[in-house]
Amino acid sequence: MGADHVSTDTRAAESVQATLKSLVSPASERQREIRRIVALCIPFSILLVFSGVFPLTEMFRISFSESRLVTEGFTVEYYRTLVTDPYYRNIAFNTLWFAAATTVTSICVAVPVAHALEKYALPAKSVILTVLSFPNSLPGIVAAFMIIILFGNTGVLSNVFAFLSGQSRIDVAIATSVGGLFFAYIYSMIPRALLLLRGTYAEVNTDAEEAARALGATPLQTFRYVTLPQIKPGVIGAFILVFRTGLAIFGTVLILKGLLVWTLQIDRELAQGFNIAQASAMATVWFFFVFGFTVLALRYTSAEVSI
Amino acid sequence: MSERFQQGSLSARYGRPFVKLVLALTLFFLAFPVVMTFVSSFASDWFGVFPTGFVTTANWEDVIVGTGVGADVAVGSSLVYSTGLALGGVVINLIVGVPIAYAVARYDFWGRDWVNVFAILPLAPGIILGVAFLRTYPDLSTSGIALIIGYSLLKAPYMVMAVQSSFQSMDLQQIEESARSLGASWPRTFLTVIVPNAKTGIIAGSIISWTLAAAEFNFSYIVYSRGTPPLAIFLFNNITNASFLNAAAAVSVFFLLIALVTIALQIIGNRGAVRRI
Numbered sequence: 001m002g003a004d005h006v007s008t009d010t011r012a013a014e015s016v017q018a019t020l021k022s023l024v025s026p027a028s029e030r031q032r033e034i035r036r037i038v039a040l041c042i043p044f045s046i047l048l049v050f051s052g053v054f055p056l057t058e059m060f061r062i063s064f065s066e067s068r069l070v071t072e073g074f075t076v077e078y079y080r081t082l083v084t085d086p087y088y089r090n091i092a093f094n095t096l097w098f099a100a101a102t103t104v105t106s107i108c109v110a111v112p113v114a115h116a117l118e119k120y121a122l123p124a125k126s127v128i129l130t131v132l133s134f135p136n137s138l139p140g141i142v143a144a145f146m147i148i149i150l151f152g153n154t155g156v157l158s159n160v161f162a163f164l165s166g167q168s169r170i171d172v173a174i175a176t177s178v179g180g181l182f183f184a185y186i187y188s189m190i191p192r193a194l195l196l197l198r199g200t201y202a203e204v205n206t207d208a209e210e211a212a213r214a215l216g217a218t219p220l221q222t223f224r225y226v227t228l229p230q231i232k233p234g235v236i237g238a239f240i241l242v243f244r245t246g247l248a249i250f251g252t253v254l255i256l257k258g259l260l261v262w263t264l265q266i267d268r269e270l271a272q273g274f275n276i277a278q279a280s281a282m283a284t285v286w287f288f289f290v291f292g293f294t295v296l297a298l299r300y301t302s303a304e305v306s307i
Numbered sequence: 308m309s310e311r312f313q314q315g316s317l318s319a320r321y322g323r324p325f326v327k328l329v330l331a332l333t334l335f336f337l338a339f340p341v342v343m344t345f346v347s348s349f350a351s352d353w354f355g356v357f358p359t360g361f362v363t364t365a366n367w368e369d370v371i372v373g374t375g376v377g378a379d380v381a382v383g384s385s386l387v388y389s390t391g392l393a394l395g396g397v398v399i400n401l402i403v404g405v406p407i408a409y410a411v412a413r414y415d416f417w418g419r420d421w422v423n424v425f426a427i428l429p430l431a432p433g434i435i436l437g438v439a440f441l442r443t444y445p446d447l448s449t450s451g452i453a454l455i456i457g458y459s460l461l462k463a464p465y466m467v468m469a470v471q472s473s474f475q476s477m478d479l480q481q482i483e484e485s486a487r488s489l490g491a492s493w494p495r496t497f498l499t500v501i502v503p504n505a506k507t508g509i510i511a512g513s514i515i516s517w518t519l520a521a522a523e524f525n526f527s528y529i530v531y532s533r534g535t536p537p538l539a540i541f542l543f544n545n546i547t548n549a550s551f552l553n554a555a556a557a558v559s560v561f562f563l564l565i566a567l568v569t570i571a572l573q574i575i576g577n578r579g580a581v582r583r584i
Contacts, residue, residue, distance in 0.1 A: 032493075033414065034416070036410075036414070036493060037410050037414050037416050039406075040406040040407060040409055040410035041406070041407055041410055041422060042406075043402050043403040043406055043407070044403040044404070044406070044407040044426060044463070046403070047399065047403045047456070047459060047460055047463065048425065048430070048460070050456065051436075051440075051456040051457060051459065051460040052430045052431070052436070052460050054443060055436065055439035055440050055442070055443040055444070056430075056431060056435075056436075056439050058439065058442050058443040059435075059438055059439040059442050059443070062442050109329060109333055112325075112326045112329040112330065113329060113330050113333050115326055116326050116327060116329070116330040117330075120323070120326075120327070122330075128330075128334065130569065131334055131337055131338045132333070132334070132337065134337070134338075134341065134565070134569075135337055137518055137519065137522060137565050137568075138522070138561075138565070139522045139523065139524040139525075139539055139542070140524060140525070141524050141539065141542055141543050141546055142542065142558055142561065144546070145340075145344070145546050145554065145558055146340035146341065146344070147340075149340040149343050149344055149347075149555075150336075150339070150340050154353055154354065154551075156339070156340075156343060156356075159356045183336075187336070187337065190333060190337070191337070218316040218317075218318045218319055219316075219318040219319055219322040219323075220316070220317070220318030220322060221318075223318075248432035248433070248434065248435075248525075250433070250434045250524075250525045250528075251524040251525055251528070251539075251543070254528070254543075255543075255546060255547065263434050263525075266434060266438060267434070267528075267529070270438070270441070270529070276438070276441065276442055279438050280438060280439075280442060283434075283435045283438040283439070286435055287431055287435055294428075
């Protein structure tokens with residue numbers, strides 16, 4: 001047994017040595033190609049390690065620390081707080097339902113919009129496309145400001161609703177309520193969902209749709225039984241992507257403050273007493289939840305995902 | 308026969324108007340506040356339904372020159388500082404992004420899909436990475452170096468995707484083999500033949516990752532501690548602390564920046580990149 005173990009060890013060491021040697025001085029064309037691939041991947045790996053993996057590991061370590069500012073000892077106290085304290089459970093619940101609700105809403109809006117863009121003859125289409133993709137490059141704080149313009153105390157839609165309902169416009173202004181935050185979320189989510197859905201729509205087989213219509217299906221039936229199954233991977237991909245975005249939104253909530261969500265609480269832990277251990281524990285939970293969610297979703301669905 | 312076509316069904320009659328209505332409402336929802344912000348930034352009051360007192364440049368002057376009240380700074384210094392930080396991020400992105408995009412587009416190797424996933428999916432969003440940076444590099448955060456390396460990781464996916472789309476439209480193997488057979492070494496082929504050919508994607512990727520880095524708020528907010536605020540922090544300070552119309556002017560400065568970038572991308576002719584930004 002022991003001898004076997006040793007020989008496996010030496011064999012592994014030898015193979016590592018051989019690999020390194022082939023990288024430094026390759027003997028065959030295949031080895032040269034591998035050396036090139038490694039060389040091409042090295043710069044990115046360095047960046048990933050120094051600005052991604054290493055900081056995240058340090059964050060993971062301090063979330064178990066007994067001391068507040070340096071990594072010392074081992075305790076799961078911060079995680080226990082997250083699980084047992086109803087305050088944090090409530091925040092987790094808020095975050096999840098709100099992200100899910102806004103995601104579903106923005107996809108329900110984005111599907112008809114993508115449909116119209118792909119199938120209908122629209123005037124000034126390039127202008128429409130620019131308008132629809134413009135919010136993609138706006139940070140969350142600007143999206144929040146847009147909602148203040150629409151639904152704030154002097155907001156345009158507030159004025160309209162005040163006129164229609166006869167109430168004071170301060171009473172109908174919803175910018176800083178949950179409703180305003182809802183619109184702010186979908187302001188940044190709809191363009192993101194569209195980006196993916198338009199790509200999917202471009203690949204839909206229109207022959208099948210025409211055949212369905214010719215055979216007597218109504219437009220709704222055609223959409224339900226012919227188009228929807230074809231765009232399903234795109235819809236699921238958009239759901240994963242937009243849900244991830246929704247969980248990461250922070251600037252918008254920081255301004256509108258309609259609902260206490262996970263990211264806002266992370267900031268509060270830092271702002272009130274610099275409790276970096278608790279903030280790190282929350283960030284770690286966030287990271288593993290989203291990582292696990294993405295991996296599972298990609299593994300068990302037929303989703304198409306890009307940024 | 309005629310009833311088989313069900314021309315009278317609800318969806319045949321109302322489907323298209325309904326979809327068009329959704330499109331119109333979405334366009335209004337996305338574009339109207341942008342227009343209102345820009346218009347109101349030239350107004351002197353906004354107490355009633357619509358802003359009044361056109362046309363004044365007072366708000367723009369407050370933003371561009373600075374009001375001189377308290378710790379208020381002008382947009383100029385923030386813009387220059389952000390430009391520098393974001394440019395630093397772009398340089399790092401070029402060094403790391405172009406090679407890995409080439410590796411994935413040109414070669415077939417074990418674990419290629421995973422490399423691709425890591426290169427084009429952001430590892431962690433700004434706020435999570437910000438907390439990690441605060442813990443790991445507390446001394447760097449005052450100098451801006453932390454911001455640069457953070458930006459470069461956060462925006463690397465956009466660079467990789469833009470460059471990849473350029474590589475995918477080239478016959479890489481043929482180009483590489485031609486250059487090699489004419490006597491160029493592999494590094495020389497990569498640097499003087501492959502990279503110049505992917506110019507469009509590289510420029511588009513640089514512009515996109517620059518804009519998004521200049522606009523990155525969540526990461527900057529957590530990591531930034533003192534000194535000149537980056538552009539996104541400047542916007543935040545204006546939105547939360549300045550008068551409403553000053554904030555509108557500050558946000559408009561940002562809109563102009565994005566508009567310039569969009570035009571620049573259209574000039575390069577990278578339509579895919581224009582949609583993505």
